[in-house]
Amino acid sequence: MSREQLNLAVIVGSVREGRFGPVVANWFVEQAERHGEFEVDLIDLADLDIPLELPSVPPAMQPDLPRPDGMSALTRRLEAADAVVVVTPDYNRSFPASLKAAIDWHYTEWQAKPIGFVGYSGASGGLLAIEQLRQVFNELQAHTVRDYVSFPRYYLLFSPDGRLLDPEGPEGAAKEMLNQLLWWGSVLHDARRDRPSVASR
Numbered sequence: 463m464s465r466e467q468l469n470l471a472v473i474v475g476s477v478r479e480g481r482f483g484p485v486v487a488n489w490f491v492e493q494a495e496r497h498g499e500f501e502v503d504l505i506d507l508a509d510l511d512i513p514l515e516l517p518s519v520p521p522a523m524q525p526d527l528p529r530p531d532g533m534s535a536l537t538r539r540l541e542a543a544d545a546v547v548v549v550t551p552d553y554n555r556s557f558p559a560s561l562k563a564a565i566d567w568h569y570t571e572w573q574a575k576p577i578g579f580v581g582y583s584g585a586s587g588g589l590l591a592i593e594q595l596r597q598v599f600n601e602l603q604a605h606t607v608r609d610y611v612s613f614p615r616y617y618l619l620f621s622p623d624g625r626l627l628d629p630e631g632p633e634g635a636a637k638e639m640l641n642q643l644l645w646w647g648s649v650l651h652d653a654r655r656d657r658p659s660v661a662s663r
Contacts, residue, residue, distance in 0.1 A: 468647045470500035471543035475550040475561035477508040482616060485624045486582050487549045490611065493636040494547075499644050503539055510536050512563045521569035533567060540571035545647035546604075547639075550591045553581035557591035566597060572602040574654050576646035578639045580611040587614030605650065607642040611635045621644070 472491055476483040487504060494502045511532025521527055529537055540546070550557045565572070577599050581588015589612060597608045611632055613619055621627055 463661065467499060467501045468544040468644065468651065469503065469542050470494055470545050470643065471503045471505055471539060471649075472547045473549060473561070473564070474504070474506040474508065475548055475564075476553075476558050477560040477581055478558070481508075481551075482582060483549055483551065485620060486580060486613060486616065487661055488624060488631065489620075489626065489632075490549060490580050490636060491558055493633060494640060496555065496645075497637065497640045500545070500640070503543065505536065505539055507564055510564075512536070512560065512567065512632065514559065514563050516563075516566055521567065525570040525632070529567065534563065536566060537571065540568055542653045543571075543615060544651050545576045545643040546572075547578040547580060547643070548582045548595060549582075550588055550595065551581070552586055552588055552590045555590045556594055561595075562598075564601070565614075567585045569602060572604045574650045575604050576643050576650060577604050577606045578610065578643050580613075582613040582616040585611035587616075607639060607646060611639060 472487055473492065474483045484506065487506075489506055494500050505638045511530055513530060517527055519527060548561065550561060552625050579588070579592040579595065581592050583591075593611055599606050612633070612635075619627060626632060
């Protein structure tokens with residue numbers, strides 16, 4: 463019996479003017495759709511209203527806290543996801559504030575779900591941001607998969623129309639990460655069904 467496709471949320475973490483994130487995200491969405499095991503939901507944080515001011519009671523203590531109207535769609539889409547891929551650059555050796563705000567407004571939506579990363583930047587290829595994000599998601603009881611996709615000096619790797627000039631290596635890395643997300647996503651999907659809440663006691 464074949465399993466239903468898992469819901470994969472792909473998050474564009476940068477909202478800055480002139481960002482390259484959508485190019486990288488669109489490429490990854492193509493890889494995920496080609497993989498064939500996921501229903502892909504591309505979430506661009508630039509399209510959403512995510513305030514930096516957090517509520518007085520954190521989501522870990524009040525998971526159903528009232529959220530701004532402009533964020534309700536994001537919350538629903540994260541809740542529906544069985545796995546998540548974060549597309550992020552390095553900003554000053556870390557990740558964008560927009561991404562941190564989107565993460566911190568939620569808690570149960572991340573729990574017991576696998577998280578993968580696609581990084582891009584100048585020299586590091588987003589690895590500085592990815593390593594910090596691993597710590598953040600660990601605190602939220604998510605599972606970050608080992609493999610990732612990285613584009614150092616991304617501006618030399620893509621053509622003006624968004625195609626990779628040498629796709630073999632990145633496509634292989636994306637496939638490996640997607641395989642890991644599929645395995646962990648399937649296992650944790652069943653675990654969440656048997657134990658709806660894994661919140662700290």
